[in-house]
Amino acid sequence: MRKNVWKSVSLLLIALCIVITGCSSDNKEKTNAGTDGGANTASDGEIKVGILHSLSGTMAISEVSVKEAEMMAIDEINAKGGVLGKKLVPVVEDGASDWPTFAEKARKLISEDGVATVFGGWTSASRKAMLPVFEELNGLLWYPVQYEGLEASPNIFYTGATTNQQIVPAVTWLLQNRGKTFFLLGSDYVFPRTANKIIKEQLKAEGGELVGEEYTPLGHTDYATIISKIKAAKPDVVFNTLNGDSNVAFFKQLKDAGITAKDMTTLSVSVAEEEIRGIGVDVLEGHLAAWNYYQSTDTPENKTFVENYKKKYGADRVTADPIEAGYDAVYLWAAAVEKAGSTDVAKVKEAAKGLEWDAPEGKIKIDGDNQHIYKTVRIGEVQADGQFKELWNSGDPVKPDPYLKGYDWAGSLSAGN
Amino acid sequence: MDVIVLQLFNGFSVSSILLLIALGLAITFGLMKVINMAHGELIMIGAYSAYVVQNLFLSYMPSSMFNWYFIAAIPFSFIVAFLIGLLLEATLIRFLYGRPLDSLLATWGIGLMLQQLARTIFGAPNVGVTSPSWLNGGMTIMGDVVLPYKRLFIIALVCLCLVAMYVYIYRSHSGRRMRAVMQNREMAACLGISTRRVDAMTFAIGSGIAGIAGCALTLMGPIGPSIGTYYIVDAFMVVVLGGVGKLIGTVFGALGIGLSNTVFEYWTTASLGKVLVFLCIVAFLQWKPMGLVAMRSRSLD
Numbered sequence: 001m002r003k004n005v006w007k008s009v010s011l012l013l014i015a016l017c018i019v020i021t022g023c024s025s026d027n028k029e030k031t032n033a034g035t036d037g038g039a040n041t042a043s044d045g046e047i048k049v050g051i052l053h054s055l056s057g058t059m060a061i062s063e064v065s066v067k068e069a070e071m072m073a074i075d076e077i078n079a080k081g082g083v084l085g086k087k088l089v090p091v092v093e094d095g096a097s098d099w100p101t102f103a104e105k106a107r108k109l110i111s112e113d114g115v116a117t118v119f120g121g122w123t124s125a126s127r128k129a130m131l132p133v134f135e136e137l138n139g140l141l142w143y144p145v146q147y148e149g150l151e152a153s154p155n156i157f158y159t160g161a162t163t164n165q166q167i168v169p170a171v172t173w174l175l176q177n178r179g180k181t182f183f184l185l186g187s188d189y190v191f192p193r194t195a196n197k198i199i200k201e202q203l204k205a206e207g208g209e210l211v212g213e214e215y216t217p218l219g220h221t222d223y224a225t226i227i228s229k230i231k232a233a234k235p236d237v238v239f240n241t242l243n244g245d246s247n248v249a250f251f252k253q254l255k256d257a258g259i260t261a262k263d264m265t266t267l268s269v270s271v272a273e274e275e276i277r278g279i280g281v282d283v284l285e286g287h288l289a290a291w292n293y294y295q296s297t298d299t300p301e302n303k304t305f306v307e308n309y310k311k312k313y314g315a316d317r318v319t320a321d322p323i324e325a326g327y328d329a330v331y332l333w334a335a336a337v338e339k340a341g342s343t344d345v346a347k348v349k350e351a352a353k354g355l356e357w358d359a360p361e362g363k364i365k366i367d368g369d370n371q372h373i374y375k376t377v378r379i380g381e382v383q384a385d386g387q388f389k390e391l392w393n394s395g396d397p398v399k400p401d402p403y404l405k406g407y408d409w410a411g412s413l414s415a416g417n
Numbered sequence: 418m419d420v421i422v423l424q425l426f427n428g429f430s431v432s433s434i435l436l437l438i439a440l441g442l443a444i445t446f447g448l449m450k451v452i453n454m455a456h457g458e459l460i461m462i463g464a465y466s467a468y469v470v471q472n473l474f475l476s477y478m479p480s481s482m483f484n485w486y487f488i489a490a491i492p493f494s495f496i497v498a499f500l501i502g503l504l505l506e507a508t509l510i511r512f513l514y515g516r517p518l519d520s521l522l523a524t525w526g527i528g529l530m531l532q533q534l535a536r537t538i539f540g541a542p543n544v545g546v547t548s549p550s551w552l553n554g555g556m557t558i559m560g561d562v563v564l565p566y567k568r569l570f571i572i573a574l575v576c577l578c579l580v581a582m583y584v585y586i587y588r589s590h591s592g593r594r595m596r597a598v599m600q601n602r603e604m605a606a607c608l609g610i611s612t613r614r615v616d617a618m619t620f621a622i623g624s625g626i627a628g629i630a631g632c633a634l635t636l637m638g639p640i641g642p643s644i645g646t647y648y649i650v651d652a653f654m655v656v657v658l659g660g661v662g663k664l665i666g667t668v669f670g671a672l673g674i675g676l677s678n679t680v681f682e683y684w685t686t687a688s689l690g691k692v693l694v695f696l697c698i699v700a701f702l703q704w705k706p707m708g709l710v711a712m713r714s715r716s717l718d
Contacts, residue, residue, distance in 0.1 A: 224427035225683050226687065253637060257555070274542055278639065
């Protein structure tokens with residue numbers, strides 16, 4: 001019987017491999033048509049735009065809301081008469097939390113559907129998978145999530161924060177206000193590892209001290225041992241780059257171990273309003289996060305945005321930084337197209353340089369050099385109602401610097417390693 | 418010294434959680450030989466049941482009663498998962514006995530369907546469950562060592578489940594019938610045991626225990642549509658290491674993995690610790706392919 005089990009397990013593995021290769025080769029055959037891409041808009045007063053997020057799989061938790069915000073922006077623009085007098089027609093594809101699928105679907109959107117632009121992606125892995133496709137077919141991608149920097153593709157606009165608009169100022173603020181010893185905790189993949197490499201350089205340069213660094217696999221659910229290590233290291237600050245469900249387990253178990261926000265500061269870069277609901281306010285209260293936008297951000301544009309979002313998707317829904325960045329992306333693209341008078345990728349990129357817009361987070365501006373966005377940095381504290389209270393902001397929007405060229409200590413990082 | 422005590426406790430705590438998620442599988446996979454890939458989703462159903470009970474208490478009960486919702490949630494999770502297990506067995510699993518590969522693929526599909534169902538009903542984002550206040554905090558022994566009540570509670574719950582299962586399987590009439598059917602189906606049928614009923618009951622109980630595990634895990638971890646996938650590999654690992662078919666083997670399997678994982682994780686890192694545990698398991702199974710506790714059986718298969 002033992003033998004049977006192993007036999008069937010290995011048979012399953014083979015079956016899985018066949019299924020996976022079957023799926024991907026299935027899609028590859030369709031890539032011949034329309035390789036000039038991007039420019040060919042649909043006829044009859046319509047412009048097709050692609051939306052490519054994970055609507056199933058583990059990332060659906062986060063990406064579904066971004067998709068909804070993008071759809072809302074498209075509806076709003078259509079209600080006001082569309083772009084260049086044409087209606088926007090969204091073509092929605094599911095990336096299924098699987099990076100090769102993102103690449104295949106991006107190819108399909110550009111080549112077959114002939115979309116003018118694509119809004120999509122969340123994880124860095126999905127962006128890295130799509131990047132060569134957009135560069136090869138000269139498409140246009142709007143990527144809405146904060147990320148680890150060290151990238152500037154001519155075919156991607158980055159509407160989320162790069163490191164110098166989130167992590168770097170947060171570390172500086174923590175060093176000045178909360179203490180010198182840092183414990184770095186992150187999920188084991190590209191974003192946390194790159195982010196922590198930057199933080200370590202910065203700590204060296206700005207007089208901080210690293211007392212521990214730990215990575216856990218995505219989906220890790222038991223933090224007992226890590227918490228013992230944190231207790232032994234006694235840091236002033238835990239800088240948390242965990243992603244997804246692990247945050248729930250970490251914060252619940254941290255509280256049970258008798259550590260609250262009063263005893264030790266934690267600052268997270270992947271915990272926003274949406275995640276607070278899943279983790280539970282009772283365990284998160286008092287902990288910090290760094291973003292460019294909170295639902296509580298006080299601007300007239302944000303008031304309307306939050307109202308409309310809740311009206312459309314339910315009063316119990318919350319907005320968050322990536323949701324807002326996805327919403328901004330659609331408006332920025334629409335404004336660039338209006339200015340260019342065309343959806344041609346080269347013309348839109350030219351028109352987008354220096355474009356300004358009053359976003360819910362305040363005034364934002366596209367940087368012509370690296371196609372990132374000038375954004376205001378905000379550090380917030382979780383309140384009992386599940387919202388953030390802003391403790392500090394950078395005042396003016398910060399110029400994006402994905403390669404951290406403006407920081408002396410970051411020399412070795414931007415040199416390409 | 419503090420650290421050693423704390424890590425020892427953590428090791429037992431991790432073991433208890435592993436045991437809890439593996440107990441149901443020890444029945445459906447261990448006894449019935451159904452490679453039940455939907456086991457993780459039954460855990461997920463248990464977790465969402467706890468969430469539903471919490472919301473019911475919030476809306477219909479006086480707030481003074483709220484702290485006791487968790488006590489109601491445990492049997493409720495068991496019943497919901499039990500009924501879904503019963504339904505699964507009647508509509509699908511019973512056609513797949515003795516066909517491990519088919520049952521593996523079919524239950525995997527069921528798992529995906531259940532995940533999507535949860536996503537449709539409760540939405541894609543995680544939901545929050547507030548732990549009852551009597552489980553907050555912990556017991557302080559010697560200085561810096563805090564034993565969280567939730568972890569102690571889970572250890573107690575696992576012991577309770579174990580005792581209940583032991584009594585049911587080894588000391589009750591229906592348990593004896595169950596063992597008879599699992600050991601020699603034809604002979605049991607000849608002796609007048611309704612194998613259909615025993616199969617249905619056994620699978621449903623295994624599912625119900627997965628439901629309890631899900632309910633308890635809301636104290637420690639996330640509650641979302643795909644949480645089952647985090648636990649399924651560990652659950653199989655425990656059952657296979659312990660030796661398929663023996664309850665006591667599952668207990669040793671969980672202790673072995675839990676304790677070694679904690680030690681390795683403390684010495685190295687979380688990722689490397691897990692790799693080392695897997696390596697040890699692979700090496701061990703090379704040496705003893707039947708697992709820690711081999712079932713002696715005269716049947717040829």
